[in-house]
Amino acid sequence: MTRISVKIDGVAYSDEVENRTLLVQYLREQVGKTGTVIGCDTTNCGACTVHLDGRSVKSCTMLAVQADGHEVTTIEGLAHDGVLHPMQAAFHESHALQCGFCTPGMIMSSIDLLNDNANPSETEIREGLEGNLCRCTGYQNIVRAVQLVAGASASTGASS
């Protein structure tokens, strides 16, 4: 067991974890952040994507101990005071989810995508989300949601 200190969605946690514990297991089982889900066991689906110090990572692909001293943001930490993150709002507005299982990871990856490239082409969006699988939407409205946020940022001149 190893003691780790991680800030998750703005709250500082200090916990003993088994060394083999994956970050996603720690988040779900010890911290109770079940909003982040597990869709596969080969790092293909991206459903478990969270932000580590502001960059997207698949939380099934790193150990909890590797997050020691870092800051994690999950889907549960995006909205503040009842106000959705623009990407969450865009997913709702664009009907970019059906069953919603891939949605937490998809939203976290989409935010990271725009952090890298504020004004992506459709192809760049599709390639940028290649690591996140969705079985319901055919991706069309997910792409629209990302375009909606990118367009809104561009039109207001705001950086993401």
Add this chain to the structure above:
Amino acid sequence: MTAVDERTAEAAGPEVGKARRRKEDQRLITGRTRFTDNLSVSGMLHLGMVRSPVAHARITAVDTGAAKASPGVVAVLTGADLADKQGSLPCAWPITDDQKAPNHPAVAVDHVAFAGEVVAVVVARSAREARDAMELVDVDYEGLPVVLDLETAAAGAPYAHPELGTNVSATWVYDSAQAGTGTDVDEEIAKAREDGVVIERTFRQQRLIPAFMEPRSILVDPTGEQLTVWTSTQVPHFVRIFLALVLGIPESKIRVIAPDVGGGFGGKLQFTPEEVLTVLAARHTGKPCKYTETRSESLVSGHHGRDQLQRLTLAATKDGTVTGLKVDLLANMGAYLGLVTSGIPVLGAFMYNSIYKLAGYRFTDTNVFTNTTWTDAYRGAGRPEATFAIERLMDELAAELGRDPIELREQNWIKHEEFPFSTVAGLTYDSGNYEAATARAKELFGYDELRAEQKRRRDSGDPVQLGIGVSTFTEMCGLAPSRVLGALKYVGGGWEHASVRVLPTGKVEVVTGSSAHGQGHETAWSQIVADRLGVAFEDVEVLHGDTAISARGLDTYGSRSLTVGAMAVVKAADKVIEKARTIAAHLLEASADDLEFAGGRFTVKGTDKGMALGETAFAAFQGHNLPDGFEPSIDADATYDPVNFSFPHGTHLAAMEVDTETGAATLRKYVCVDDVGNVVNPLIVEGQVHGGLAQGIAQALFEEAVYDENGTLVSGSFVDYLVPSAADLPSFITDRTVSVSTTNDLGVKGVGEAGTIASTPAIVNGVLDAIRHLGVEDVVMPCAPQTVWRAIQAAFTKGGAA
């Protein structure tokens, strides 16, 4: 982008038809989800399933000693431990009286028939401890001959289940001459051989995996008076009934809850070994037990779909009039019969004739066992296979006759003025307009321009050739009229149930038996009820997926939710209005006949006297002043059994670019115009079409469940099973035409499976259209670059030798 903006934008007019943003989204986009694996109960134990690594063997010994001694392990249960408790998993659709089926244990006792079958269950304090101990369960297998290939299996030994003495489960025939719905197909084929055209082809429907994004999970709490079962299922009502029937638990002692469910696509239309075993483990230990599968387990043990071999003979006159179709089908059941495994091919039996006017038709289905994961429903279930067959054949006929594939189809399809139309397969199509959908699709596609480009590229010998894939389709949706299901020997009915309750404060609760898992019932049902009862969209709460709340229901599959489930809601709402009318008449001192109901309010004709629906609910709640003998409630239930299937249709066009040097087939443009009748929420309908297209296109280009010669699933992870990503697909151009269904009050037809059914043949026809001039006659699915490249090379070789 907030709820306030939506209300402003969508304030006026009826709710039905509006692109309402979904009520369901808020919890899903913020992570406040209740997927089964998110749930915990105090004292909960965790299960690990030990699965057979071999496809066919006798189990000669199971040693659980080391596993039981492993830290945190509470129990290890084997087939021997549970043999007299587990019963046999049911097949709800014995398609013939003499159908053969092996016993279907949840945990294998002395024989395994596919790799992935459960052979022992470890119960431990944590999932990790269960997993550690799984490694320590020692099973001795004595190998048996493995049968995998469909034709080999149909021909005879070796047998997937030696005790059956055959691999053939059942043979099912529909013959239009015998049924009185058409002529003798053999005569039609003989005539065509004499003086017409006969097209004979064999098509392979490869095996697919539903690959819902949420792995299945089950949590069983045996504490308290009732056994509570949370399970990631499409069919909580089925699970309750079958737990009672299979395990002998009184049905009234079982509560099944399908909380948030992360997709199904038919893959969660099942009563699973894991559900039985989690219940048995919970009863054995007296503690809550949870089992959540890994993705790799899901791919190997969740049921698969498709896997059929279609031997087809199409007869036509020289002028292109199709006269007969003979279908000889081999369908792979896998190792066992699941809930509706044997009926899936039969669902296709009524759809091979599709939108065409055939004279003679015969469908012969032979269901065959192999040592593979069992098959069952996957989006479309029988109908995609049928549509693929006829749409590929129509293109083959067009090529044979040198005709435009759309024009040839039009010559043969049912014209809009010919509805209602009785088909050669014995169904009556109520409405449709294939001309309108096709004209719109051609316009959006730029059909003539793309044909011109195709010719230019062909003439110039461009290494990247353009193909245009055409697919027209109809499907039977709204499963199903109960009497029809009875005639087909399905054990259940096809009705749906609903309750509508007006609460004392005027809010409305709608309980639906149709259990959603991403389809947006909460939003769509709210729109329908808001209009019907004249209440605000926001004031309607839709409840589902818990047998203690939604006591009666037949759940969600077969594009049935709107056509059957929402119709039950409508019927219940209408009953509420009639009960409220009696109270309003009493309180307004008017005759019930003199009351008009509109906008949520009863008014006395010709006066300004009136009363809101909510006021009648409050009057009923008080019970102070009601008509003599009137029960103090305006709530109502309704059970709706459809009178007919519904028949959505559409025209799909795909522009495929095929690199003749690499074999890469790329989808450049996809247009579909679907006619799904009236639309409750266009946003949800479009979403269903998009997702359906992705799955159908994936069958054509990407996905295949592959076994090696030992019966090991080699596409057993998401590394190997190619679920397409955003980068693999283009944006689709979608539109609709509307022919209102005449067999339900809403005029709706269903949309869940349309995209999947129509798109697969559109893509393959497009690939072939790009390379047919090179001498390629067929490309098997999935049309991966290597497959296409080999087909082109084979044609070159054949052409060179000729």
